[in-house]
Amino acid sequence: MTIPLVETVGLNKFFKTPGGMLHAVENINLKIPARKTLGVVGESGCGKSTLGRAILRLTPVTSGEVLFEGKNILHYSRDDMKHMYRNMQMIFQDPYSALDPRMTLYNLISEPIRELYGDSLCQTEMDERVHLIMELCGLPRSYANSYPHELDGGRRQRVGLARAMVIEPKFVVCDEPVSALDVSVQAQILNLLMDLQEQRGLSYMFITHDLCVVRHISDDIMVMYMGQAVECARKEELFRHPLHPYTKALLSAIPSTNLSRRNRIRYMPKGEVSSPINPAPGCRFAPRCPYVSKKCKAEYQLKEVDTGHYVACHMYD
Amino acid sequence: MAQDIKLNLEEILLDISDLHVQYNTDDATIFALNGFNLQVRRGEKLGLVGETGAGKTTMALSVLRLLPDKIGKVTAGRILYGGDDLLEQTEAYMLGLRGRRISMIFQDPMTSLNPIVAVGDQIMEVLDLHAPYMSRYEKNERVDRILSMVGIPPARKMEFPYQFSGGMKQRIVIAMALIAEPELLLADEPTTALDVTMQAQILDMMSRLKQEFNTSVVLITHDLGVVAEFCDRVAVVYAGKVVEQGAVEQVFARVRNHPYTVGLLNCIPDLESTAARLIPIPGQMADPTRLSPGCAFADRCVHCMDICRRKPPKMYEQDGHWILCHLFKERED
Numbered sequence: 283m284t285i286p287l288v289e290t291v292g293l294n295k296f297f298k299t300p301g302g303m304l305h306a307v308e309n310i311n312l313k314i315p316a317r318k319t320l321g322v323v324g325e326s327g328c329g330k331s332t333l334g335r336a337i338l339r340l341t342p343v344t345s346g347e348v349l350f351e352g353k354n355i356l357h358y359s360r361d362d363m364k365h366m367y368r369n370m371q372m373i374f375q376d377p378y379s380a381l382d383p384r385m386t387l388y389n390l391i392s393e394p395i396r397e398l399y400g401d402s403l404c405q406t407e408m409d410e411r412v413h414l415i416m417e418l419c420g421l422p423r424s425y426a427n428s429y430p431h432e433l434d435g436g437r438r439q440r441v442g443l444a445r446a447m448v449i450e451p452k453f454v455v456c457d458e459p460v461s462a463l464d465v466s467v468q469a470q471i472l473n474l475l476m477d478l479q480e481q482r483g484l485s486y487m488f489i490t491h492d493l494c495v496v497r498h499i500s501d502d503i504m505v506m507y508m509g510q511a512v513e514c515a516r517k518e519e520l521f522r523h524p525l526h527p528y529t530k531a532l533l534s535a536i537p538s539t540n541l542s543r544r545n546r547i548r549y550m551p552k553g554e555v556s557s558p559i560n561p562a563p564g565c566r567f568a569p570r571c572p573y574v575s576k577k578c579k580a581e582y583q584l585k586e587v588d589t590g591h592y593v594a595c596h597m598y599d
Numbered sequence: 600m601a602q603d604i605k606l607n608l609e610e611i612l613l614d615i616s617d618l619h620v621q622y623n624t625d626d627a628t629i630f631a632l633n634g635f636n637l638q639v640r641r642g643e644k645l646g647l648v649g650e651t652g653a654g655k656t657t658m659a660l661s662v663l664r665l666l667p668d669k670i671g672k673v674t675a676g677r678i679l680y681g682g683d684d685l686l687e688q689t690e691a692y693m694l695g696l697r698g699r700r701i702s703m704i705f706q707d708p709m710t711s712l713n714p715i716v717a718v719g720d721q722i723m724e725v726l727d728l729h730a731p732y733m734s735r736y737e738k739n740e741r742v743d744r745i746l747s748m749v750g751i752p753p754a755r756k757m758e759f760p761y762q763f764s765g766g767m768k769q770r771i772v773i774a775m776a777l778i779a780e781p782e783l784l785l786a787d788e789p790t791t792a793l794d795v796t797m798q799a800q801i802l803d804m805m806s807r808l809k810q811e812f813n814t815s816v817v818l819i820t821h822d823l824g825v826v827a828e829f830c831d832r833v834a835v836v837y838a839g840k841v842v843e844q845g846a847v848e849q850v851f852a853r854v855r856n857h858p859y860t861v862g863l864l865n866c867i868p869d870l871e872s873t874a875a876r877l878i879p880i881p882g883q884m885a886d887p888t889r890l891s892p893g894c895a896f897a898d899r900c901v902h903c904m905d906i907c908r909r910k911p912p913k914m915y916e917q918d919g920h921w922i923l924c925h926l927f928k929e930r931e932d
Contacts, residue, residue: 324794325794325796325797326765326793326794327764327765434883434884435651464650464651464821465650465821465823465863465867466650466862466863466866466879466880467879468866468867469866469867469868469877469878469879469880470879472868472877473876473877473879476876491794491795493795493870494824494867494868494869494870495868497868497870498868498877521870531796532795532796535795535796535798535799536795536824536870537795537798537799537822537824537825537827537829538824538827538828538869538870539823539824539826539827539851539864539867539869540827540851540869540870541827541847541852543870544827544828548799550796550799550800550803551796554764554767555764
């Protein structure tokens, strides 16, 4: 059994609010093997971005473990973490606010090297690295002295990508990297991400609410609902045999341009998302679930029901 | 068939023809709409799709005459609404029209609601303005009714926007847009900020409300899937022009499409395909500061011919499905 590149064990992230504890991420156990992509889907506010940030230690974790190549990085000191960031990086959703408007593209892209490697690279080496990654990310070299405001959204996202890729990480958390982009640009960026993965053997954690995108890019998919993982499986398996009622609702709600799908049966969850502050024990989806039983409100557990197919639903006990 | 078309022609509610709009900024003149043609029939749901900068929102703002003062200018064209040319009406007429006969929903519900006014009062404002003759009691009744129609307990009307989730806020905005029972609803990306289950709920709800009030809906979106499921007809916009228009069944049958529509359909990952790579549309969006003498899409088109760069394409029409492209020639018969 090989060690996964990234693993979390019982990861919790709670926020203290005036009203009580907000359970943003609760008891998440995930494994991302090398060279693979884990897609994380769920509605906004379900904790998927917080999960990504917690794994990279961009936000303090409440409890649990984050293992990178088998080692728990939560105890690492600041200096050790700086070293870790050579291996793990993040791409943010909004390319407009993720870039310092006063820096040129060259400075933006070389910044991570300067931050993480200090002055160990000479100018020529640095130039080489920056130009190479710009080329890989589809940014013409002539842009090196441009500022972010001179670029359109797609190119700005390419800069965000170049910044993450320039230090050659092994693992990248992509937080909705294509949500703010037009579909034709989105297709370019998705292709680029997949090319880079193939060339460099990267692992991704791909956070999105777009199920078509996640199906396209992922190997495994984890569905989240209010901080809990409700289902996790290989993507083909998940789309073919969704088990959890929430996953079923999610998949049936995807609008499709295929006219034959127009009259499909849609499962609609009733009611509204309840408050994540001091939530009741058990399955978070229980108040909206048509198949709810007493047990659902008492106990939550993610169980393997088929090889590699995990679901947190008492219907499959 | 011919009879059907004639019948439909009589029912046209909004008729935009050859509309040209430009924004004059200090740096350049941006040609936002360049001969925009669109017909909206009474009671239909029309999807307006296109990428950022195609002119979708400009079209909606032109209809409501809300283009930014001094910068945005209509340079040519007509907007007929119920027989009146909106471009020639007085501001007083427009005030009576906005929110009463034509309503608009903006993309971001967070910024469309006043954070320090209770949501019930915000909805009632519309009635205060457009139905001053109504009694307080009657207005209250109306607010309660519309809130329950959009699935919000009327008991919560004294609460403030921050106390609602994103999807609920969007439904409050919809309630506000519909309380005056307008004939036309311009919905600018109403579900873009929402998740699929919430999106499906909102679209279902809009469909039901449409049934109830026989409102025409123009749904501005970049999501082709939403259009295919929600709309009766679709218009595809590129560089300030509608390049294809037809019934959803005609356009999504993928038998005959404008190359730009084909490009859009190809670059979205869909649920059945197993292709490893997506096919993006080559090149960049046409520069809106420079108008091409021919087809604006020519530089990005895989079928581009000599004529495409020289002459603007003529309309090719078949059974109400029309395409602006040199690839298709009008049949002689």
